């Protein structure tokens with residue numbers, strides 16, 4: 473399997489917040505040497521406690537944060553992000569059609585007809601009828617909004633999606649539908665997905681492989697069944713026990 477992404481020895485630090493103007497600010501290392509790969513068509517889970525650096529790693533992969541050192545090598549051109557909160561990540565004053573067409577307007581020379589055709593196709597692939605093209609996000613449910621976010625993320629034909637807690641703001645039945653959609657998209661479009669989640673059960677349903685992160689390091693990584701049945705690291709065991717899986 474070819475790799476769609478390689479992350480090599482990535483370090484990221486942030487300046488500590490200053491409590492008074494006299495405080496000296498130290499640098500805090502948040503990613504302490506991350507190595508990982510994602511293969512073509514693979515869904516990889518990234519789990520770990522709040523603050524361990526998952527979203528920071530996602531931002532490094534998307535080029536939104538420049539690492540202090542290390543390398544991110546992409547095997548595809550347009551990695552895309554799906555966020556946790558479908559309420560705040562869509563412009564409320566625009567129609568779904570406008571939102572979907574915008575990346576094509578900004579980054580391609582596709583004409584109006586082609587843009588509409590693609591917006592319609594992606595919306596359907598995300599499981600929404602084309603009648604929603606004329607709706608605004610405020611007229612949609614949370615699950616429908618997340619579908620619009622997913623359709624939007626597909627407009628530039630990405631090969632890699634990074635989904636940062638994409639279902640944790642949704643209720644359980646809607647969660648299951650969105651997970652099924654991601655799984656179908658992986659299969660139909662051959663996408664690779666980095667799936668970031670606190671929920672080890674959800675990760676088990678969706679992912680082929682899992683990486684366990686703690687304190688800025690990946691402490692364990694492997695095929696999902698292998699890691700869940702036979703965790704090697706004490707911290708992985710703790711997470712599995714806390715989730716009631718073992």
Ligand SMILES: Nc1ncnc2c1ncn2[C@@H]1O[C@H](COP(=O)(O)OP(=O)(O)OP(=O)(O)O)[C@@H](O)[C@H]1O
Pocket residue numbers: 486487502520521522523524525526527528529
């Ligand atoms: N721009 C920033 N400036 C300073 N510190 C930051 C910045 N972004 C993140 N941090 C710190 O880096 C650490 C890792 O944050 P990050 O958002 O990557 O965690 P996370 O694993 O995604 O957590 P969660 O599961 O809660 O989303 C945290 O301690 C956070 O406070």
Ligand SMILES: [Mg+2]
Pocket residue numbers: 526527528636
């Ligand atoms: Mg996060």
